[in-house]
Amino acid sequence: EMKLLESGGGLVQPGGSLRLSCAASGFTFRAYAMAWVRQAPGKGLEWVSSISESSGSSKYYADSLKGRITISRDNSASTLFLQMGGLRADDTAMYFCAKGSSPYPRGSHWDVWGQGILVTVSS
Amino acid sequence: EIVLTQSPGTLSLSPGERASLSCRASETVSSSYVAWYQQKPGQGPRLLIYRTSTRATDIPDRFSGSGSGTDFTLTIGRLEPEDFAVYYCQQYGMSAITFGGGTKVEIK
Numbered sequence: 001e002m003k004l005l006e007s008g009g010g011l012v013q014p015g016g017s018l019r020l021s022c023a024a025s026g027f028t029f030r031a032y033a034m035a036w037v038r039q040a041p042g043k044g045l046e047w048v049s050s051i052s053e054s055s056g057s058s059k060y061y062a063d064s065l066k067g068r069i070t071i072s073r074d075n076s077a078s079t080l081f082l083q084m085g086g087l088r089a090d091d092t093a094m095y096f097c098a099k100g101s102s103p104y105p106r107g108s109h110w111d112v113w114g115q116g117i118l119v120t121v122s123s
Numbered sequence: 124e125i126v127l128t129q130s131p132g133t134l135s136l137s138p139g140e141r142a143s144l145s146c147r148a149s150e151t152v153s154s155s156y157v158a159w160y161q162q163k164p165g166q167g168p169r170l171l172i173y174r175t176s177t178r179a180t181d182i183p184d185r186f187s188g189s190g191s192g193t194d195f196t197l198t199i200g201r202l203e204p205e206d207f208a209v210y211y212c213q214q215y216g217m218s219a220i221t222f223g224g225g226t227k228v229e230i231k
Contacts, residue, residue, distance in 0.1 A: 010166035035220075037168075045168065045211050046222040047161075060218045063124075096167050106218050109158040110181060 002026035004097050004114035005072070016087050022080040022097030022114060030054050030075035033100030033108045036082045047108040048095070049082065050105035060105055071091045087121045094118050125149055125214050129223035131181070135231040142199040144226045146212035151192050153216030159188055159197045162225075163208045170208075172197060 010021040020036070036048040049071040052058035057074045070083040080097050094116040100108035126149040136142055137154040146157065160168035170179040172188035175195060185200035199206055207230050211224040 001131075037222075045162075045213075045222040046227045047222065050218070050220065062219070098168075101173070105215075105220070107154065107156055107215065109156075109170060109173035109213075109215055110168075111170050111173075113169070115167050 002099065002112045004099060004112055004115035006095065006097055006114045009095065009117035009119045010123065012087055013123050014074035014088060015081070016120055017085040018087065018119060018122070020082040020084070020095055020097075021084075022118060023073075024078045024080065024099065027099065028111075029073075029078035031103060033103055033105045034071075034080045035098045035100060035105065035110060036071065036080075037096045037098055037113075038091075039096070039108075040090070040093045043093075046093075050100070050108075051080070052105060058104065081108070082117075085097060089121050092119060092121045124219045125152065125221050126216060127212055127221055127223035129210075129212055129226050131226060132224070133227045133229060135229050136202055138202050138204055140202050142197075142202055142206075142228055144197040144199075144210055144228075146190075146195040146197070146223050148193040148195070148223060150216060152195075152214045155191060156214060156216035157188070157190065157195045158213045158215060159186075160211045160213065161206075161208050162211065168211065192217045192224075199228070 035050040068086045088121035096116045099112040103106040148156045159172040176188040
C-alpha cells in the first residue's frame with residue numbers, strides 16, 4: 001500500500017523556521033514527482049511547491065511563498081522535505097505532501113496524499 | 124496563473140439525488156489537465172478524477188467528469204451517505220498548479 005507520512009510541524013514564532021518531512025512507502029519514490037499543498041483552517045487547498053523525480057532538477061514554487069521556502073528530496077531515504085523560513089501568521093495551515101502520477105510536475109495529477117501536519121505560527 | 128471558480132459553494136441534497144458540480148477556468152486548461160478531489164473532515168484529499176474524465180483507481184462509477192477548454196463538471200450519479208464532503212477541482216497543465224475554492228455537498 002502506498003503511504004505518505006508528514007512530520008516536523010508544530011508551533012513556531014513569527015519569523016522562525018521549520019523543516020517538514022514526508023516519509024514515503026509502498027512505491028518507488030525516486031521515480032515520481034512530489035508536491036506540498038497547504039490548507040489554512042477552514043479554507044481551501046493551496047499548492048505550495050513541486051519537485052521532479054530522481055535528481056529533483058525541476059522545482060516550482062507558489063509566488064506567495066517564493067524566496068521563503070525550499071523543496072528537496074532524499075531518494076535514498078524515500079523522504080520529501082520542505083524548508084520554510086520567515087514564517088508569518090498566515091502560513092498557519094495543515095501541510096500535505098502528495099505523490100505525482102508521473103516523473104514531472106507539469107501534467108502530473110496527485111494520486112496519493114498524506115494525512116497532513118499542522119504548522120502554527122504564533123507568538 | 125489560471126484561476127478556477129467552483130460553483131455552487133454549497134449543494135444541499137438528499138441521498139439518492141444527483142449532484143452536478145461546476146469548475147470554470149479563467150483560461151483554457153492545457154490538455155484537459157483537470158482533476159477532482161474529495162476531502163472529508165480531518166483527512167487528506169482523495170483523487171477522484173484526472174484528465175477531466177478518467178476515474179482514479181477504486182473510484183465508483185457513480186462519479187464522472189466531463190468538460191473541455193474552460194468549463195468542467197463533476198457529476199455524482201446517485202449520492203451515497205459517504206459522498207457528503209467537500210470537492211475541489213485542480214488544474215495541473217502549468218507548472219503553477221491551482222485549485223478551485225471547493226464545493227461542499229451537504230445532506231439536505
